[in-house]
Amino acid sequence: MQKITREQLIEKASALLADGTVKQVLGWAKGEFDYDITPAVFESAEELNANFVWSDFCGANFSKYLVSKTRKCDGKILVFLKPCDTYSFNQLLTEHRFDREKVYAVGIPCEGMADIAKIKEICADGIASIDCEGDALKVHTLYDDEPVCVPAADVLAERCVNCKSKKHVAYDELLGEEGEVLDSARFDEVAKLEAMTPDERFAFWQGELSRCIRCNACRNVCPACTCEKCVFDNPNSGVENKSPANSFEEKMFHIIRAFHVAGRCTDCGECSRVCPQHIPLHLLNRKFIKDIDNFYGEYQAGAEEGSRAPLVDYTTEDIEPGEVFDRRDTDA
Amino acid sequence: MNNREETLIPKLGVITDIRIDTPDIKTFRVVTPDGVKPFTHRPGQCAMLSVPGVGEAMFSITSSPTNEEYMEFSIKKCGCVTEWLHQAEPGQQITIRGPYGKPFPVDDEFAGKNLLFIAGGVGLAPLRSVINYCRHYRDRYGKIDIVYGSRSKDDLLDYKEIIDEWANDNDVNVHLTIDREQDGWDGHVGFVPNYVKELGFDTDKTAILCGPPIMIKFTLEGLYALGFEKEQIYTTLEMRMKCGVGKCGRCNVGSKYICKDGPVFRFDELDELPDEY
Amino acid sequence: MRKCSLDTINHVFAEIAAGSALYLPADGTDGKAVYTRWQEGVEWSRALNTVRSPKDFFFPQTENLMEFKTSGKNIEIIDTRDEGEDFVIFGVRACDVKSFDILDRVFLKEPIDSYYASKREHGIIISVACSRPSETCFCKTFGINPAEPAGDISVWQSENELFWQANTEKGEAVLNRLTSVTEEADDSAVVAEKEKIGKIMDKLPLAGLKTDAFGAGKTMDLFESPYWDSLSEACLGCGTCTFVCPTCQCYDIKDFDTGSGVVRFRCWDSCMYSDFTRMSAGQPRLTQRERFRQRFMHKLVYYPENNDGMFSCVGCGRCLAKCPISMNIVKVMKTIGGKEHE
Numbered sequence: 042m043q044k045i046t047r048e049q050l051i052e053k054a055s056a057l058l059a060d061g062t063v064k065q066v067l068g069w070a071k072g073e074f075d076y077d078i079t080p081a082v083f084e085s086a087e088e089l090n091a092n093f094v095w096s097d098f099c100g101a102n103f104s105k106y107l108v109s110k111t112r113k114c115d116g117k118i119l120v121f122l123k124p125c126d127t128y129s130f131n132q133l134l135t136e137h138r139f140d141r142e143k144v145y146a147v148g149i150p151c152e153g154m155a156d157i158a159k160i161k162e163i164c165a166d167g168i169a170s171i172d173c174e175g176d177a178l179k180v181h182t183l184y185d186d187e188p189v190c191v192p193a194a195d196v197l198a199e200r201c202v203n204c205k206s207k208k209h210v211a212y213d214e215l216l217g218e219e220g221e222v223l224d225s226a227r228f229d230e231v232a233k234l235e236a237m238t239p240d241e242r243f244a245f246w247q248g249e250l251s252r253c254i255r256c257n258a259c260r261n262v263c264p265a266c267t268c269e270k271c272v273f274d275n276p277n278s279g280v281e282n283k284s285p286a287n288s289f290e291e292k293m294f295h296i297i298r299a300f301h302v303a304g305r306c307t308d309c310g311e312c313s314r315v316c317p318q319h320i321p322l323h324l325l326n327r328k329f330i331k332d333i334d335n336f337y338g339e340y341q342a343g344a345e346e347g348s349r350a351p352l353v354d355y356t357t358e359d360i361e362p363g364e365v366f367d368r369r370d371t372d373a
Numbered sequence: 374m375n376n377r378e379e380t381l382i383p384k385l386g387v388i389t390d391i392r393i394d395t396p397d398i399k400t401f402r403v404v405t406p407d408g409v410k411p412f413t414h415r416p417g418q419c420a421m422l423s424v425p426g427v428g429e430a431m432f433s434i435t436s437s438p439t440n441e442e443y444m445e446f447s448i449k450k451c452g453c454v455t456e457w458l459h460q461a462e463p464g465q466q467i468t469i470r471g472p473y474g475k476p477f478p479v480d481d482e483f484a485g486k487n488l489l490f491i492a493g494g495v496g497l498a499p500l501r502s503v504i505n506y507c508r509h510y511r512d513r514y515g516k517i518d519i520v521y522g523s524r525s526k527d528d529l530l531d532y533k534e535i536i537d538e539w540a541n542d543n544d545v546n547v548h549l550t551i552d553r554e555q556d557g558w559d560g561h562v563g564f565v566p567n568y569v570k571e572l573g574f575d576t577d578k579t580a581i582l583c584g585p586p587i588m589i590k591f592t593l594e595g596l597y598a599l600g601f602e603k604e605q606i607y608t609t610l611e612m613r614m615k616c617g618v619g620k621c622g623r624c625n626v627g628s629k630y631i632c633k634d635g636p637v638f639r640f641d642e643l644d645e646l647p648d649e650y
Numbered sequence: 651m652r653k654c655s656l657d658t659i660n661h662v663f664a665e666i667a668a669g670s671a672l673y674l675p676a677d678g679t680d681g682k683a684v685y686t687r688w689q690e691g692v693e694w695s696r697a698l699n700t701v702r703s704p705k706d707f708f709f710p711q712t713e714n715l716m717e718f719k720t721s722g723k724n725i726e727i728i729d730t731r732d733e734g735e736d737f738v739i740f741g742v743r744a745c746d747v748k749s750f751d752i753l754d755r756v757f758l759k760e761p762i763d764s765y766y767a768s769k770r771e772h773g774i775i776i777s778v779a780c781s782r783p784s785e786t787c788f789c790k791t792f793g794i795n796p797a798e799p800a801g802d803i804s805v806w807q808s809e810n811e812l813f814w815q816a817n818t819e820k821g822e823a824v825l826n827r828l829t830s831v832t833e834e835a836d837d838s839a840v841v842a843e844k845e846k847i848g849k850i851m852d853k854l855p856l857a858g859l860k861t862d863a864f865g866a867g868k869t870m871d872l873f874e875s876p877y878w879d880s881l882s883e884a885c886l887g888c889g890t891c892t893f894v895c896p897t898c899q900c901y902d903i904k905d906f907d908t909g910s911g912v913v914r915f916r917c918w919d920s921c922m923y924s925d926f927t928r929m930s931a932g933q934p935r936l937t938q939r940e941r942f943r944q945r946f947m948h949k950l951v952y953y954p955e956n957n958d959g960m961f962s963c964v965g966c967g968r969c970l971a972k973c974p975i976s977m978n979i980v981k982v983m984k985t986i987g988g989k990e991h992e
Contacts, residue, residue: 101975106884166782168784254711256920257923258890261887315886317890317972318701375731381715381763381765382727385725385727425720426720427905428904615903620756623900623921625952649935
């Protein structure tokens with residue numbers, strides 16, 4: 042359950058709208074159910090009171106929306122940022138993707154977001170409502186007279202299980218208490234992949250990526266994917282494809298994308314959250330992060346606005362390419 | 374083996390002649406490898422031409438159905454397929470399928486009417502088929518006026534045919550115009566919509582418009598000012614197409630598919646479509 | 651009506667598979683149900699829905715249409731179509747069975763799409779009634795009864811048994827092959843099951859969703875609705891809704907150079923994509939608002955206008971479950987249609 046309340050956020054947003062600081066509020070709007078929450082633009086206290094929500098299902102990272110919304114709005118936009126969202130926010134600023142002056146960023150603490158897929162594994166389909174109470178979720182279903190009580194920790198989204206930071210790295214104002222950068226176990230899954238033989242690893246990714254339907258949700262949600270025109274959408278690029286002509290193309294799309302965001306991916310986990318086929322796409326990006334850490338020293342994209350990623354910053358201490366090759370078996 | 378008919382599988386065509394019309398428009402003559410016309414069509418209908426490996430695209434058939442020997446396509450260079458075609462040489466094989474779309478109502482609604490054709494630039498391409506059809510069956514129609522304009526004299530499509538044939542017909546009035554003054558041009562200078570207003574046509578005509586959207590917009594205003602009704606004016610729409618038979622979905626405007634319910638529309642019919650074309 | 655026990659279901663599957671390829675929902679590499687070719691060891695997943703709809707069987711995501719060989723100025727067109735063989739799809743839900751009727755009205759309309767038609771003729775559909783509809787289900791809105799699924803054979807589940815009822819000659823032929831693994835049954839258990847499903851249907855959160863505001867003739871009423879802006883505000887412009895939708899059927903045709911020739915294939919396309927309508931001459935749908943509107947107007951107005959009022963949605967709920975921003979046809983219907991239609 043979230044420590045900060047919906048009412049506190051509405052109060053803050055309403056006040057900033059009322060005093061003219063901001064013209065729009067980027068927030069989460071309630072859905073048909075308790076878990077299908079849609080990012081939305083709010084322009085009045087009435088709209089906020091009617092539709093704004095803040096719950097364990099507000100996973101959407103708004104940073105990328107700022108690229109388009111700041112261009113459209115002629116005033117400031119209030120954006121609520123969870124700790125992990127602030128890294129994407131900083132990274133986009135580093136890449137000059139939106140005008141900082143047009144944004145009023147309010148950092149909000151996050152206790153981790155729930156994954157509805159995990160809840161459905163436990164409670165099956167037919168979820169009527171979900172109450173977040175303390176450390177548990179009370180799930181009322183169409184088929185059980187009594188609600189099913191699920192510990193929140195059991196249904197945390199993968200990225201929240203391995204939360205890298207409860208600390209906000211960018212904001213104009215912070216609500217609630219500031220957290221710390223965490224000692225996360227997020228590279229454990231990568232280490233498991235590295236421990237595989239090349240054949241096993243190939244089979245693993247083959248199995249995962251073969252489910253891809255090329256819907257582009259991962260790319261379109263990714264805060265690091267903000268090209269005005271993606272190479273995969275450009276008919277003159279030679280690699281434009283809506284659907285793979287063969288199984289190689291599927292892997293190429295995801296691997297090229299992982300390369301393109303390497304050093305810029307903050308590990309926000311949106312790609313895996315939105316994948317309709319549950320492909321653990323974040324593992325591709327995390328492998329790059331782990332390698333960069335190993336080869337160039339620890340680097341967290343987005344931790345600091347304006348920082349130069351090791352891959353685009355030459356220093357005389359940089360590891361020699363040959364050494365990378367030599368270390369491939371030990372560090373994989 | 375599947376023996377069902379399949380419209381998506383094209384026929385072979387051979388380009389037998391390529392005429393350079395303007396700096397960016399060429400007219401391609403196409404027959405089957407046996408030397409005959411690929412299929413019969415009605416004025417205003419289209420065909421899908423393709424170059425394997427490059428792509429397939431929809432083009433209006435420029436030649437009249439009354440031409441029984443071959444088909445012609447006037448094609449402006451503006452995309453992958455058209456660029457490829459522009460560098461092709463006679464003898465090149467391509468693929469062709471069709472005919473697609475609803476034709477101009479030349480045998481019913483146009484019959485007995487005075488016709489006013491108004492075209493701009495490559496917009497003459499789809500109208501040439503109708504004009505030549507009506508010239509062929511000249512006694513079925515009343516007066517024929519043709520207003521055609523382009524950027525310059527060099528950009529006038531079918532110039533030779535217009536001067537040598539259309540303008541020499543006793544009962545066809547051709548009114549040419551170009552956008553700007555040019556050496557060697559003693560005809561009218563000015564944009565098509567203004568020229569239409571200057572010519573000031575009587576409303577006893579059916580008007581057929583084809584050209585860039587901006588020309589259509591202002592010409593329409595001019596025709597309305599002259600007293601024309603929407604029911605008297607026809608045009609053709611252009612949307613991206615892949616299948617040509619109303620299935621692939623991309624030329625959908627309202628409940629219509631431009632490839633099969635169009636490309637020919639009367640302006641009162643367009644009023645029933647959402648403004649998204 | 652025939653019945654078999656759930657314990658011996660694999661005997662029935664083996665019997666079907668002996669005659670023709672059998673596909674059914676089974677757990678995939680991510681543990682979610684995916685249509686899988688049955689063989690010994692494959693277990694039927696009783697999950698309500700597969701992520702991908704069974705439209706794949708008739709309209710696959712990619713499909714080769716023909717090949718070309720070129721040399722110099724010459725082209726050879728190679729018709730690569732084959733007639734295909736009979737196959738059985740087991741476990742299709744009522745909504746998905748209905749989706750085939752919607753696809754038929756596009757692909758089997760003149761000129762008939764031969765690729766679709768041959769697969770459709772060879773496909774034998776065994777539907778399964780939904781014992782546990784989900785909160786995302788709203789098939790009833792479109793006149794579909796999950797207790798009475800169509801198809802060549804309909805199957806109902808009780809706790810330990812499956813009841814089989816043939817609806818067509820094709821279905822009869824399959825059921826006749828199963829006499830050794832099924833037994834004659836009366837319909838009392840099925841009647842009870844239908845009644846149970848009926849009661850659940852009334853309790854579903856989306857049970858009251860109405861279509862009154864939509865359908866033929868509503869284009870001009872709805873096209874300029876002020877709500878399209880806010881509804882499409884967060885749309886990512888991805889193709890998830892389109893690709894998981896059992897009735898979305900727009901496609902692209904593309905050429906692929908294999909090195910030794912050219913394959914012309916078709917693949918699913920999405921009106922949500924910016925290049926769907928982009929031409930060298932211009933772009934009629936400039937922003938995501940127009941693309942978003944197209945998808946819903948097509949399902950709720952344009953398609954019904956061309957198809958005797960039939961909507962192009964079956965209420966399967968896949969888009970509700972899968973849209974990255976949780977925007978979907980239900981929210982569109984409630985917002986555009988007005989609150990009185992909830």
